């Protein structure tokens with residue numbers, strides 16, 4: 001690792017060592033000091049909250065690129081110093097794997113013990129330069145390609161047949177339906193059916209969503225804001241943010257999850273052996289992909305999608321209902337959603353992208369500088385030294401007014417419609433890369449990128465095929481949005 005902070009010289013690094021970017025501004029030192037990581041942690045989690053923590057530093061330094069500590073800090077991370085990149089011009093450097101190394105940085109300055117993952121460093125923690133990364137990611141591509149025809153039917157049987165029916169019955173019996181709780185359960189079954197044709201609840205493996213939740217929470221609690229609404233900060237902070245949480249607590253849950261993936265994913269494990277991966281390595285990776293990447297991601301993303309639909313009200317619901325039903329009657333299959341019908345739903349597509357832009361489910365991206373290079377914000381160019389950690393808080397970058405205009409922090413359902421909308425798509429980065437590009441074995445873009453966009457469109461279209469409109473009570477949870485549906489009007493033809 002290079003020394004930190006870097007030498008005070010503001011001259012360019014040696015030719016050949018520095019990534020030369022086209023620029024006109026002189027190269028500056030990065031503003032900001034990494035003071036006490038304890039104080040930064042308290043400010044971030046309790047006294048300011050994440051958004052004002054970053055905004056106050058932008059205001060203080062007059063720059064969207066600055067030095068700071070990122071929680072959790074002591075005693076979890078040996079070094080919590082980072083260079084924050086918080087605008088749409090500097091942020092994308094994090095996708096450039098020729099200058100950024102992505103080894104062990106999924107969770108930032110702290111990495112949960114590999115005891116959570118069977119002693120393995122799974123795909124999400126591997127840099128593309130590590131040979132196992134390509135083998136595992138390719139395995140996931142093969143799996144997704146082989147199951148492409150199963151996705152829509154699996155989604156329909158989990159969501160239209162189960163989740164919406166459960167919403168109806170909860171509304172009838174209790175006048176409210178907790179979307180998050182239903183989504184956590186149903187999503188797990190959906191993923192099992194979509195990936196392996198084996199929904200866990202019908203596979204003698206009930207209770208797995210809760211077990212996945214325990215396993216995931218123990219890894220992520222050190223990074224989470226708003227974990228406890230009831231404990232005072234001076235109790236919660238030492239409990240959750242100071243020492244790693246014990247992995248043995250998750251052991252029984254992990255064992256049950258492993259056993260499900262081992263039997264449901266038997267065909268994938270066989271495929272893995274053909275490309276030189278051991279069954280164990282592949283199974284730990286399959287489990288992580290299913291429970292952390294996929295289930296963890298959808299537990300955040302689907303409630304966020306429902307939140308924006310709920311707060312937009314009738315006007316948007318009427319337009320979505322009309323679009324979905326027109327497309328399904330023209331290109332559906334006996335009244336059912338098809339890929340061809342989804343392609344016609346411009347407003348549905350735009351709504352999905354807009355939620356992913358405003359509230360990217362994974363808000364933090366990290367990486368180490370492989371070499372000295374210069375990073376540019378809209379206003380200045382800065383010297384980065386080899387070994388320094390770069391950190392991006394994505395919602396600030398994807399709400400950048402210089403790209404998305406004065407209404408950048410508003411939910412505009414039509415934002416991505418038409419020619420102008422299509423041009424903006426390259427600035428949607430939820431998948432750890434531009435929406436106009438695709439994951440490969442050589443990059444760190446989400447392997448499930450196209451799958452996620454497809455099922456999000458399915459959620460919106462299936463919902464407005466089934467319902468005309470709905471209302472919900474929306475609040476904040478540790479994972480993002482909490483959505484309690486308080487009323488839902490079924491589509492006329494469903495009333496019979």
Ligand code: HEM
Nearest residue numbers: 123124293294297298301361362431432443444446447448
């Ligand atoms: C990586 C987001 C669902 C598989 C990532 C990354 C993000 C992300 C941001 C990059 C993390 C980083 O390196 O900084 C999401 C979200 C999801 C989701 C928000 C759901 C809403 C899925 C699904 C799969 C998947 C369904 C299933 C195949 C992966 C894998 C990686 C990854 C394997 C590691 C890629 C690599 O190492 O090159 N995801 N993801 N994700 N995601 Fe997803």
